[in-house]
Amino acid sequence: MQVGTLILGAGAAGMMCAAQIGNDCLVIDHARAPGEKIRISGGGRCNFTNLGCEPDRFLGENPHFHKSALARYTQWDFIDLVSRHGIAWHEKTLGQLFCDHSAREIIAMLRAEMGAADLWLETALRDLRHDGTFVATLDRQGQRVEIRAKRLVVATGGKSIPKMGASGLAYDIARQFGHRVTDTRPGLVPLTFPDGRFRAISGVSVPSVVRAGDAAFEEALLFTHRGLSGPSVLQASSYWREGAPIEVDLLPGSDLAGSLRTRRKEAGRRALATELARHLPQKLVAHLADEFDLSGRLGDLSDNRIDEIELALRTWTLRPAGSEGYRTAEVTLGGIGTEGLSSKTMESRHMPGLHFVGEAVDVTGWLGGYNFQWAWSSGWAAGQAI
Numbered sequence: 001m002q003v004g005t006l007i008l009g010a011g012a013a014g015m016m017c018a019a020q021i022g023n024d025c026l027v028i029d030h031a032r033a034p035g036e037k038i039r040i041s042g043g044g045r046c047n048f049t050n051l052g053c054e055p056d057r058f059l060g061e062n063p064h065f066h067k068s069a070l071a072r073y074t075q076w077d078f079i080d081l082v083s084r085h086g087i088a089w090h091e092k093t094l095g096q097l098f099c100d101h102s103a104r105e106i107i108a109m110l111r112a113e114m115g116a117a118d119l120w121l122e123t124a125l126r127d128l129r130h131d132g133t134f135v136a137t138l139d140r141q142g143q144r145v146e147i148r149a150k151r152l153v154v155a156t157g158g159k160s161i162p163k164m165g166a167s168g169l170a171y172d173i174a175r176q177f178g179h180r181v182t183d184t185r186p187g188l189v190p191l192t193f194p195d196g197r198f199r200a201i202s203g204v205s206v207p208s209v210v211r212a213g214d215a216a217f218e219e220a221l222l223f224t225h226r227g228l229s230g231p232s233v234l235q236a237s238s239y240w241r242e243g244a245p246i247e248v249d250l251l252p253g254s255d256l257a258g259s260l261r262t263r264r265k266e267a268g269r270r271a272l273a274t275e276l277a278r279h280l281p282q283k284l285v286a287h288l289a290d291e292f293d294l295s296g297r298l299g300d301l302s303d304n305r306i307d308e309i310e311l312a313l314r315t316w317t318l319r320p321a322g323s324e325g326y327r328t329a330e331v332t333l334g335g336i337g338t339e340g341l342s343s344k345t346m347e348s349r350h351m352p353g354l355h356f357v358g359e360a361v362d363v364t365g366w367l368g369g370y371n372f373q374w375a376w377s378s379g380w381a382a383g384q385a386i
């Protein structure tokens, strides 16, 4: 069988790409349903883009590569599309846009936009070669089918959540056609600590600024029985390297030292730990009491000691043992080296007619709708060129 374009992967980027092509396009996916990550994203409401989708909110070896696609198909274009389909949405926080009702509406919208494009589910790629056209041997629900395609778009995503069908297929195909693949690692992932260090305070959530490398994120931090999670930690995890420390400020926007000085005059007999529980959850204060010697009464604190306590709580340095890995990571950092791709069309510089889009490419966004926007923009860019 012959098609103009074969798209591997009916996820966010693959469907968006197919929506630009329509006719003479076949999309295959080994899953039972298209857009499974869209379905489970954002707690079932899909954080589909971000109002502040600026290029500096993306990681990758080349900090400029993603600019072209993101500028040509912007968050406003996707908001337009969503609104045209009558999907109700709202801004939750920090520019993050979610469906009011269900992520399934985004999948249905993309399916509708795909128009005449064919979609084969439960279909796996068994072999791929190029002899002037791409020749893909597929296993379609147990049946062997050979497809010849002038163009091939690889949209099979990264390695995160293998249980949902994530595979390294895109990287294998990239290498087959002479592309470099950077080191990959889990991103937007909870960090782990040995010996159930935070088990006693698991479930406690606090405002925080978490720093890793040069990056700092002010959002909520969540203690879990395995370690640390919550948006500030997930964000920082993308900048964290094995063996490195992270730094946690537990007092963003508050003047603890000033408050302790005032309270020392007003309530000198009060225990320091009791006073701190006005600023931080009591369970957390109890957990920190030994580490930072939070014993004694307010009246006994010198100015220096007050400053020391504030500094300790603002620069709590922790060394994660690792991360929860691809099992729970929202994204894969790294991927297909961008030097081998056109930033305008996502086409291979090694093999004309071959395109790579979405998470498989070495472009990774922050938490908050940025990764879907990259999938929409890169899928759109390839689809337009085809």
Ligand code: FDA
Pocket (backbone or CB within 6 Å): 008, 009, 010, 011, 012, 013, 014, 028, 029, 030, 031, 034, 035, 036, 037, 038, 040, 041, 042, 046, 047, 048, 049, 123, 124, 125, 155, 156, 157, 158, 160, 161, 164, 165, 166, 167, 168, 169, 329, 330, 331, 357, 358, 359, 360, 368, 369, 370, 371, 372, 373, 375
């Ligand atoms: P995607 O993973 O969407 O699609 C790849 C497709 O290829 C899948 O359908 C898969 O089945 C198929 N495939 C893989 N290997 C194959 C093979 N060997 N043969 C055939 N088919 C194959 N981002 C965001 O911006 N906002 C959010 O709210 C969230 N929330 C979120 C929650 C969770 C739990 C996760 C894991 C991730 C997110 N993300 C997110 C990230 C976002 O889901 C991700 O960046 C995009 O889905 C990437 O789109 P792609 O199309 O590149 O890959």
